[in-house]
Structure formats: structure tokens, C-alpha cells
Amino acid sequence: MAEDVSRRQALAGGSEARESFHSVRLEIGLSRQPTIKDVASKAEVSFKTVSRVLNGEPHVRKEVRERVLAAAAALDYRPNIAARGLIGGRSRLIGFLYDNPNYSYVTEAEIGALLRCREAGYHLAVEPVDSRGDVPRQIEQIISSLRLDGVILTPPISDDPGALAVLDRLGVAHVRIAPEAGRDKGPCVFIDDEAAAFALTRHLIGLGHSTIGFVQGHPDHGASHLRQAGFERAMAQAGLTTRPAHMVQGYFTFESGMSAGRALLDAPDRPTAVFAANDKMALGVMAAARELGLSAPEQISIAGFDDTRAAQISSPQLTTVRQPVDIMCQAAADMLITLAANEALDDPALQLPFEIRARGSTAAPAAEPQSV
Amino acid sequence: MAEDVSRRQALAGGSEARESFHSVRLEIGLSRQPTIKDVASKAEVSFKTVSRVLNGEPHVRKEVRERVLAAAAALDYRPNIAARGLIGGRSRLIGFLYDNPNYSYVTEAEIGALLRCREAGYHLAVEPVDSRGDVPRQIEQIISSLRLDGVILTPPISDDPGALAVLDRLGVAHVRIAPEAGRDKGPCVFIDDEAAAFALTRHLIGLGHSTIGFVQGHPDHGASHLRQAGFERAMAQAGLTTRPAHMVQGYFTFESGMSAGRALLDAPDRPTAVFAANDKMALGVMAAARELGLSAPEQISIAGFDDTRAAQISSPQLTTVRQPVDIMCQAAADMLITLAANEALDDPALQLPFEIRARGSTAAPAAEPQSV
DNA sequence: TTCGAATCTGACAACGTTATCTGATCAGCC
DNA sequence: GGCTGATCAGATAACGTTGTCAGATTCGAA
Numbered sequence: 001m002a003e004d005v006s007r008r009q010a011l012a013g014g015s016e017a018r019e020s021f022h023s024v025r026l027e028i029g030l031s032r033q034p035t036i037k038d039v040a041s042k043a044e045v046s047f048k049t050v051s052r053v054l055n056g057e058p059h060v061r062k063e064v065r066e067r068v069l070a071a072a073a074a075l076d077y078r079p080n081i082a083a084r085g086l087i088g089g090r091s092r093l094i095g096f097l098y099d100n101p102n103y104s105y106v107t108e109a110e111i112g113a114l115l116r117c118r119e120a121g122y123h124l125a126v127e128p129v130d131s132r133g134d135v136p137r138q139i140e141q142i143i144s145s146l147r148l149d150g151v152i153l154t155p156p157i158s159d160d161p162g163a164l165a166v167l168d169r170l171g172v173a174h175v176r177i178a179p180e181a182g183r184d185k186g187p188c189v190f191i192d193d194e195a196a197a198f199a200l201t202r203h204l205i206g207l208g209h210s211t212i213g214f215v216q217g218h219p220d221h222g223a224s225h226l227r228q229a230g231f232e233r234a235m236a237q238a239g240l241t242t243r244p245a246h247m248v249q250g251y252f253t254f255e256s257g258m259s260a261g262r263a264l265l266d267a268p269d270r271p272t273a274v275f276a277a278n279d280k281m282a283l284g285v286m287a288a289a290r291e292l293g294l295s296a297p298e299q300i301s302i303a304g305f306d307d308t309r310a311a312q313i314s315s316p317q318l319t320t321v322r323q324p325v326d327i328m329c330q331a332a333a334d335m336l337i338t339l340a341a342n343e344a345l346d347d348p349a350l351q352l353p354f355e356i357r358a359r360g361s362t363a364a365p366a367a368e369p370q371s372v
Numbered sequence: 373m374a375e376d377v378s379r380r381q382a383l384a385g386g387s388e389a390r391e392s393f394h395s396v397r398l399e400i401g402l403s404r405q406p407t408i409k410d411v412a413s414k415a416e417v418s419f420k421t422v423s424r425v426l427n428g429e430p431h432v433r434k435e436v437r438e439r440v441l442a443a444a445a446a447l448d449y450r451p452n453i454a455a456r457g458l459i460g461g462r463s464r465l466i467g468f469l470y471d472n473p474n475y476s477y478v479t480e481a482e483i484g485a486l487l488r489c490r491e492a493g494y495h496l497a498v499e500p501v502d503s504r505g506d507v508p509r510q511i512e513q514i515i516s517s518l519r520l521d522g523v524i525l526t527p528p529i530s531d532d533p534g535a536l537a538v539l540d541r542l543g544v545a546h547v548r549i550a551p552e553a554g555r556d557k558g559p560c561v562f563i564d565d566e567a568a569a570f571a572l573t574r575h576l577i578g579l580g581h582s583t584i585g586f587v588q589g590h591p592d593h594g595a596s597h598l599r600q601a602g603f604e605r606a607m608a609q610a611g612l613t614t615r616p617a618h619m620v621q622g623y624f625t626f627e628s629g630m631s632a633g634r635a636l637l638d639a640p641d642r643p644t645a646v647f648a649a650n651d652k653m654a655l656g657v658m659a660a661a662r663e664l665g666l667s668a669p670e671q672i673s674i675a676g677f678d679d680t681r682a683a684q685i686s687s688p689q690l691t692t693v694r695q696p697v698d699i700m701c702q703a704a705a706d707m708l709i710t711l712a713a714n715e716a717l718d719d720p721a722l723q724l725p726f727e728i729r730a731r732g733s734t735a736a737p738a739a740e741p742q743s744v
Numbered sequence: 745t746t747c748g749a750a751t752c753t754g755a756c757a758a759c760g761t762t763a764t765c766t767g768a769t770c771a772g773c774c
Numbered sequence: 775g776g777c778t779g780a781t782c783a784g785a786t787a788a789c790g791t792t793g794t795c796a797g798a799t800t801c802g803a804a
Contacts, residue, residue, distance in 0.1 A: 033516055035760060046784045051762060059782050078516045082463060083760035085454035086789050093497075107479050114500060123518055125465075126498050128486060144405055144450045146495055254685045283685050290687040310682055313626040313655050315662040407790060418754045423792060431752050455790035458759050 034075040043071035054079065081123075085147060092122050094336050095142060095151035096329075097163075099131040104280060104308040105325045106154065109177065112326030113152055116333035122149070124333075129163075131156055131220070136166040143172055150174060150336035152329060156220040158188070173339040175332040177325075180222015187335050187348040189328045193223045196321045196354040197230025200303055201275060203319070203356055205238050208364045209273040209301060213246040213264040215257055215285065217277035224252075227277045227305060246271050250281045257284020265292050265300065272301065272365040279304035279311040282318055286361065297363035307357050316360030324352055406447040415443035426451065453495075457519060464494050466708055467514060467523035468701075469535075471503040476652060476680040477697045478526065481549065484698030485524055488705035494521070496705075501535075503528055503592070508538040515544055522546060522708035524701060528592040530560070545711040547704040549697075552594015559707050559720040561700045565595045568693045568726040569602025572675055573647060575691070575728055577610045580736045581645040581673060585618040585636040587629055587657065589649035596624075599649045599677060618643055622653045629656020637664050637672065644673065644737040651676035651683040654690055658733065669735035679729050688732030696724055 036054075040047035045064060052060050053068040060068075071077075085091040096113055098106050110126060117124050127142045129135060135157065142148070150173035157163050158176035164186070167174045176188040183190065204212055214231050217224030228247075235242050245267070248260040257276055261284055264274055276282035282304030286296055294300045296316055304311055304320040311318035331352070335345055408426075412419035417436060424432050425440040432440075443449075457463040468485055470478050482498060489496050499514045501507060507529065514520070522545035529535050530548035536558070539546045548560040555562065576584055586603050589596030600619075607614050617639070620632040629648055633656055636646055648654035654676030658668055666672045668688055676683055676692040683690035703724070707717055 033519075037760085047760090048762085048784060048786095049782090052783085055762080059780095061782065064782085078513070080458070080519065080760050081517055082454045082457035082519060083789090084762075086452070086458050086760080086791085087762045089789085091454060110498065111500070114498065118500075121517075123497050123499070125495050126482065126486065127495070128483070128490075140448075141450070145453055145493075147405075147452065147454060280685070287685065287687045310685065313652070313659065313682065314686070315659045409790080419790090420754060420756095420792085421752090424753085427792080431750095433752065436752085452790050455759090456792075458761085458790080459792045460759085 033080070034077045036077070036079070038075055039068065039071045039077050042075060043068045089147065090149055090340060091147040093125050093146055093148050094122055094333060095146065095148040096124050096126045096154075097129050097139065097142070097151050097157055098126075098154045099129055099157055104278075104310060105306060105323070108308070108325045109152075109154055109329040112329035113333040115326075116330045116337070120333075120337045122333070122337060129157055131160065135160050136162040139163055139166050140170065143167075143170055148172060149340040152332045152336065153177060155179075155223060156218070159220070159222045173336055175335045177328055177332060178223055178323075180225060183349045187332075187339070187345060187350075189331050189335075189350045189352065191323050191328075191352050191354045193226035194230040194233070196323070196356075197227040197275075197277075197305070198234045199230075199354075199356055200305070200319075200321050201231045201234035202238075203358060204273045204275060204301065204303060204362065205234065205240070207273075207301065207362060209271075210240055211246070211269075211271040211273075212240070212242070213248065213271035213274040214242065215248050215250040215260040215264075215274065215276035215281045217250060217281075218252045219249075221252065224277055231275060243269070245269075250277065250284075252278050252280060254280045254284045254287075257281025258288045259284075261285035261288025262292070265289055265294060270300075273303070273362065274300065275303045275305075277305055279306045279308045279318060279320055282320070282361075283310060283314055286314065286318075296361050299366065301362040301365070303362055307355075311357075311359075314361075319359045319362040320357050322355040322357050324354075328352055405452070406449045408449070408451070411440065411444045411447055411449050414447060415440045461519065462521055462712060463519045465497050465518055465520050466494055466705060467518065467520040468496050468498045468526075469501050469511065469514070469523050469529055470498075470526045471501055471529055476650075476682060477678060477695070480680070480697045481524075481526055481701040484701035485705040487698075488702045488709070492705075492709045494705070494709060501529055503532065507532050508534040511535055511538050512542065515539075515542055520544060521712040524704045524708065525549060526701075527551075527595060528590070531592070531594045545708055547707045549700055549704060550595055550695075552597060555721045559704075559711070559717060559722075561703050561707075561722045561724065563695050563700075563724050563726045565598035566602040566605070568695070568728075569599040569647075569649075569677070570606045571602075571726075571728055572677070572691075572693050573603045573606035574610075575730060576645045576647060576673065576675060576734065577606065577612070579645075579673065579734060581643075582612055583618070583641075583643040583645075584612070584614070585620065585643035585646040586614065587620050587622040587632040587636075587646065587648035587653045589622060589653075590624045591621075593624065596649055603647060615641070617641075622648065622656075624650050624652060626652045626656045626659075629653025630660045631656075633657035633660025634663070637661055637666060642672075645675070645734065646672065647675045647677075649677055651678045651680045651690060651692055654692070654733075655682060655686055658686065658690075668733050671738065673734040673737070675734055679727075683729075683731075686733075691731045691734040692729050694727040694729050696726075700724055 036050050037047045040050045050068050053065050081092055094117055096110055114124050125146055129138050153174055153176045155178050158179040178190045179188050216228055248263050250256040250260045274285050276285055282302050285302050289296055289300050296302050304318045307320045307322035311320045331350055338345055408422050409419045412422045422440050425437050453464055466489055468482055486496050497518055501510050525546055525548045527550050530551040550562045551560050588600055620635050622628040622632045646657050648657055654674050658674050661668055661672050668674050676690050679692045679694035683692045703722055710717055
């Protein structure tokens with residue numbers, strides 16, 4: 001076959017040969033990607049006109065526009081993202097920056113962002129950032145090598161001042177997910193963590209609990225402090241006191257929740273309920289309870305925060321706060337795409353609603369006050 | 373400020389104005405990305421020489437090479453990936469294709485691939501593919517819009533014939549993770565699912581179980597069949613029979629595991645152990661057991677497959693098979709990067725070792741035969 | 745020295761797209 | 775019918791890099 005083609009070239013002369021060679025390739029359906037010029041010659045217009053049509057620019061007659069569109073569809077043309085990125089500076093890539101992949105919301109967050117990106121013809125480059133290292137430097141490397149149009153920052157990077165500074169300096173659009181502070185300083189998406197923790201604590205109090213333990217989240221995450229504040233406000237409002245021994249530091253991991261659970265539950269004055277600042281730690285508390293022979297919810301009520309998948313498949317299922325991480329990141333991607341098109345945002349600080357999910361891990365405390 | 377600049381341009385003449393404007397920008401340290409030409413002028417060589425140095429090409433004097441390297445480092449130069457992709461066809465992007473983001477291995481897999489990519493200066497574009505839709509078309513869209521250098525296919529896409537066909541047609545390198553068949557037909561990474569299931573079943577038999585239920589995996593996943601085959605071989609080898617009622621269809625989800633668990637355990641002749649083809653279903657079985665008032669491992673032993681994070685944080689912890697998904701994908705990324713450099717692979721079909729993780733969810737059956 | 749070969753360096757084209765400018769067409773108006 | 779402005783289309787130049795080829799330099803040997 002290659003022989004056949006070269007013979008044709010030898011027979012015909014000069015550019016005519018090239019032309020015919022070219023159309024042969026197209027006829028054969030060679031897997032070369034069609035370019036904008038292929039579309040142009042098929043539609044019998046200049047390639048610039050094709051570009052105009054494809055980018056929705058004005059000043060193209062309806063008839064020509066339709067001819068171009070038909071040609072593009074027939075050739076199954078798709079623009080070369082590299083060439084676009086080279087000229088326009090827009091890469092149509094959005095970065096998804098996260099720190100610890102074990103944070104359970106990461107998968108859900110990623111999916112939300114992914115869906116929205118795909119709808120808009122964007123793609124997602126997932127990039128881990130080690131928040132113990134030099135965050136600004138890592139971010140600068142990622143940005144400058146991929147020329148990202150924008151980045152989504154997940155906790156705890158969303159509260160890293162260096163990260164925000166470098167993004168501002170580079171002029172890269174960014175949306176923060178669930179930042180603790182500075183919600184007026186640039187686009188972000190969040191739920192009201194304080195109010196959510198308040199509501200969940202009210203739920204526990206409403207069940208009849210008065211001695212409630214709290215497992216604090218990772219101190220680097222802004223949400224940790226907000227959740228604790230909500231818990232404390234609900235307790236104070238109900239006239240309940242929180243003993244210092246019932247506030248235990250955790251780090252958003254299962255293991256930290258487990259040791260916190262041991263500390264809280266393996267003591268003479270143990271609480272009748274424990275509220276952990278995320279689901280993983282709540283499951284850790286549950287494991288500790290099981291280890292100590294306490295069954296939930298009969299002897300100990302346990303509540304978490306986030307409503308991750310793990311909360312739904314534990315036994316008993318975990319009472320928790322639903323944080324719509326996927327929708328939050330979908331909104332974040334949306335905002336970035338809007339910004340990339342140089343349009344203004346309706347609302348740069350978007351607050352989404354949470355929901356209390358009361359499940360099997362919480363119940364009224366045992367009628368008899370526990371004596372240990 | 374814009375006014376100021378235009379005034380300068382108006383005062384000076386033509387290209388000279390442009391030049392001075394340019395150097396002003398550099399002096400100010402504007403955040404424009406340095407290009408290869410900036411490096412060239414700083415090192416006082418042509419930009420082509422810089423390109424040569426940066427790509428490790430020969431024919432550059434050591435002294436010049438060092439000068440260029442120093443200039444590049446001083447300017448913190450990083451090449452524009454779009455321009456590179458445009459000319460070379462190489463995008464330095466690797467696609468990570470998966471179907472259902474709920475498959476628990478996805479996160480782990482992604483991290484493995486990510487780590488290796490970053491080391492090699494590559495990036496990862498994560499792309500979901502709906503395997504109920506037109507898989508080849510979706511893949512073609514992703515490839516042609518991003519010009520990926522290669523793709524990693526996770527189950528069940530790794531067994532989709534259409535996916536492989538389109539990748540071959542487009543000439544895009546691909547590595548399959550855990551394919552069922554065709555391990556000689558192109559690069560892939562896998563563990564011996566059959567042997568692993570065999571070993572885990574032996575473990576259960578070794579504990580004293582003789583009536584063992586099995587929850588089958590999603591029929592579209594090749595691994596499902598291999599795992600079942602391993603289970604059946606171990607049973608047959610031990611002279612044990614498997615009742616049809618003890619083989620239940622599942623779909624790799626928690627819910628399917630739960631209903632399978634109900635079917636298996638809520639019957640007069642229930643097995644003393646259940647082996648589910650993945651961890652999620654095993655946790656579903658565990659939830660069903662709890663629902664029925666059966667405690668694991670005292671009254672029912674439960675085992676899974678994959679050793680996902682959820683297996684480690686359940687109570688009791690799940691006995692399972694460790695499949696090193698992260699390392700598998702790391703290897704896959706490695707293979708793709710090797711292929712992108714036009715080098716040959718040492719071993720296109722890479723088999724990695726598995727490990728049995730015996731944990732709290734399995735134990736010897738109750739001494740007295742269970743009477744229900 | 746002088747020549748040839750090896751080594752090094754640079755000018756220029758190319759990749760596929762968008763942006764800018766300039767030219768062509770056409771309708772409406774005097 | 776000629777002028778004006780609006781609308782449309784195309785030619786050409788970027789974007790930042792790598793590939794090609796030709797020119798310059800160096801070095802060793804005659």
C-alpha cells in the first residue's frame with residue numbers, strides 16, 4: 001500500500017502530487033487528526049472562518065456557518081488543545097490541588113469537579129501538594145509547567161496563605177473549598193461548618209445527652225475550629241458544660257479517632273455521646289467503643305461530620321452532617337470556567353446548605369445513668 | 373498605568389519602544405513566564421542551544437551547557453508544555469481512565485500513577501468513562517482533545533474490547549490494570565487473582581470452615597471470574613462441595629453485598645463463613661450479619677478482597693487479600709513513560725505479588741455445629 | 745600552515761490555533 | 775449611481791518549542 005502511494009507521487013508532479021496524496025490519506029481514513037485546515041477545505045472556506053465558527057464569533061453568514069459545522073462534524077474534528085493553549089494562554093486545564101489523598105472527601109470532590117469540567121470542554125489535572133513542604137513553590141511548579149487556567153484548592157491548602165499569595169502573584173484564578181477565613185478575599189465555596197456542628201450537637205442534646213465528648217479535627221484545617229465553635233455554642237446555649245477531659249485532639253484520621261475514643265471512653269466519667277469532627281474519626285471512636293465492649297448506640301452514641309461513603313457502610317450507620325462536597329467542587333469548577341472566560345462571578349463566596357443525617361449510631365442515652 | 377505605558381510607546385519610535393517596554397517588564401520582575409529566549413539572551417547563546425541543553429542533546433560544550441543551566445535556574449525557567457506538545461505530538465500528559473468512581477481502588481490507583489508521573493515530569497489527566505455508554509467514542513474524544521501520550525485503563529475498561537481497538541487504531545500507548553484475559557496482547561499489570569482467591573479460601577478451610585458462601589463480583593469485571601475460579605478450586609481440592617444457594621451474585625457494591633449477605637445468612641443452612649469477591653461486598657455481608665444478630669467472627673467469618681482502606685477501619689477489621697493497587701498503577705505509569713520515550717518494555721505483562729491479610733473478621737467456626 | 749573531519753552553534757521552518765488587520769461585498773442612503 | 779457603513783471573509787503574524795540543515799569553529803594530521 002505504501003508502495004502504491006509513492007508510485008502515485010512519482011507519476012504526478014509537484015504540488016498536485018501532494019494534494020492527491022493528501023486526499024488519498026483522507027479517503028483511506030488514516031488516523032491522523034483532522035486539523036482546522038482540513039475542515040476549511042472541506043467546507044470551502046478559509047481556515048480562519050472555521051475558527052470563527054467554532055469559537056462562536058460573529059460575522060459569519062448563517063449559510064457558511066452551517067456548512068462549516070457540517071464539515072467539522074463529518075470529519076469528527078476536535079481542536080488541538082496544545083495549539084489553543086499556546087496562542088491564547090488558556091490551557092483549558094483546571095488544576096485540582098489537594099494535600100493528603102486519604103482525606104475521604106477527595107474522591108467525591110474530584111468527581112464533582114470532573115463532571116462540570118467535562119461539560120464545559122475542560123479537563124482536570126489532579127495534583128497532590130505536600131503541605132508540610134514548600135507549598136508556594138510546589139504550586140508555582142505545577143502552574144507554570146501546565147499553564148493551568150485555574151485551580152481548585154481543597155483543605156488544608158485552602159487556608160495556606162503562601163498558596164494564595166503565589167496564585168495572586170501569578171494571576172491564576174482559584175477557588176477555595178471550605179476555607180476557614182478570608183471568605184471575602186476571593187472566590188470560595190463552603191458550608192456553614194459552625195452552624196452544622198451546632199445543629200448536630202443540638203440533635204444529640206435533643207436525644208437527651210448531657211455529657212458529650214468532642215474529638216477535634218486537624219488543627220491546620222480551618223473547618224476544625226469552626227466545628228468546635230459550633231459544638232461549644234450549642235453546649236453553652238443548653239447550659240451544659242464541657243469538661244476539658246472530654247475535648248480530645250484528633251487529626252482527621254481513623255487512628256487518631258480511635259485513640260481519642262479510647263481516651264474518652266476508657267474513663268470513669270465517660271460521656272454518653274461523642275461528636276467527632278469528621279467521619280473517619282467517628283469510625284475510630286466506634287472501633288474503640290467496640291474494643292471496650294460498648295455497643296453503639298445502646299451504650300454510646302457516636303456522630304461524625306461529612307457524610308462520607310464510609311459513614312453509610314459502617315455498622316451501625318453513622319449519624320453525621322452531609323456536606324455536599326461533590327456539588328461544592330462542581331460549583332468551584334463552574335466559577336473557574338466563568339473566570340477563565342473573563343466574566344464576572346455572580347457570587348464569589350458561595351454558601352451551600354448542609355443536612356443533618358440522623359442514623360443508627362445515635363440514640364437516647366440509657367435510661368439509668370451509667371455507673372462505671 | 374496603562375496610560376503611562378501607551379505614552380511611553382507613543383514617545384519612543386517603533387520597535388525600539390517595544391524593546392524598552394520589554395526590558396522594563398523584565399526589570400520590574402513581572403510575572404510573565406520566562407521563555408527559552410529569555411534564557412538564551414541571559415546565557416548569551418541562541419535559543420536553539422538552550423533547547424539542546426534542556427533536552428540533554430549532545431554537541432554542546434560543557435562550558436556552554438553550564439552557562440545555560442545556570443541561566444535557566446536563575447530565571448526559574450520551565451518549558452511551556454503546550455508548545456512542546458504542539459510540535460512533538462507528546463503532551464506529557466497521561467490519561468487515567470476509570471469507570472465507576474465508587475470502585476474503592478480508584479483513589480489508591482490514582483495516587484500511585486500520580487507519584488510516578490510527577491517524578492518523570494508528566495502529569496495525570498483523570499477521565500471518567502461510562503462503560504454503559506459508547507466506550508470507544510468516549511476514549512477517542514478524550515485522546516484527541518488532549519493528545520495524551522498514553523492511558524492507564526482500570527477495570528472494567530481494561531477488558532473492554534472496543535477500548536483496546538480504538539487505542540490501537542489511534543496508536544496510543546496503553547497499560548491495562550488487572551485485565552481478565554489477553555495478558556499477552558499488550559502491556560498490563562496484574563496480580564494472580566485466581567491464586568489469591570485460592571489462598572484466601574484455603575485460609576478459611578484451614579480455620580475449620582467447611583460450609584463457605586461466596587459472593588460473586590460484577591460480571592463485567594474479569595477479576596470476578598478469576599476470583600470465583602480460585603475459590604472453587606480450593607473447595608474442590610479440599611473435597612468440599614459448594615451448594616448453588618451459597619453462590620450469590622453481587623456487583624462489587626456495599627448494597628449488593630448486603631442483599632447477598634441477607635440471602636446467605638437468613639436461611640436454615642447458612643454457611644459458617646462467607647468470602648466476598650471484594651471488600652465493599654464483604655462489608656455489606658457484615659452489615660447484613662449484624663442486622664440478623666450474628667456477630668463476626670464468633671458466629672460468622674467474613675472475608676473480602678482488595679484490602680481497601682475500608683477493610684482496615686471496619687469493626688472487626690476485615691480479613692482480605694492485599695492487592696497493591698498503588699504499586700500496580702505506579703508500574704503502569706512507568707511503562708507508559710518508557711513507551712513514550714520510544715523504548716521497549718522489559719516485561720509487558722507484569723505480575724505483582726499479593727498478600728493474605730488475616731484479621732479479626734475470620735476465626736474458627738463455633739465448636740458446636742450451628743443449629744438454627 | 746592547510747585540509748578534512750568532528751564538533752559545536754545558529755538561522756529558519758514547522759506544529760495548529762487565535763488575533764489583527766486589511767480587503768471584499770452588500771445594503772441603504774443621498 | 776456613488777458614497778458610507780455594516781457585515782463578512784481571508785492573509786498574515788504571532789504563540790514557544792523542537793527538527794532540519796547549513797555554517798562556524800576546533801582539532802588532529804599531513
